[in-house]
Amino acid sequence: xxxxxxxxxxxxxxxxxxxxxxxxxxxxxxxxxxxxxxxxxxxxxxxxxxxxxxxxxxxxxxxxxx
Numbered sequence: 001x002x003x004x005x006x007x008x009x010x011x012x013x014x015x016x017x018x019x020x021x022x023x024x025x026x027x028x029x030x031x032x033x034x035x036x037x038x039x040x041x042x043x044x045x046x047x048x049x050x051x052x053x054x055x056x057x058x059x060x061x062x063x064x065x066x
Contacts, residue, residue, distance in 0.1 A: 003058045022050050
């Protein structure tokens with residue numbers, strides 16, 4: 001199974017739904033989606049858990065390919 005990137009997760013779910021699922025603001029999700037910011041390292045395990053298995057640690061350190 002191929003790992004989904006954070007950007008892919010956001011695009012597949014939509015920014016509002018992704019924000020709700022991850023328990024963060026839409027603004028945070030949009031900044032991650034466009035690469036302006038990244039989630040804090042200490043928050044990544046919680047985000048993985050909230051994503052229900054759709055994200056892994058690798059999801060946060062791998063960029064999407066074209």
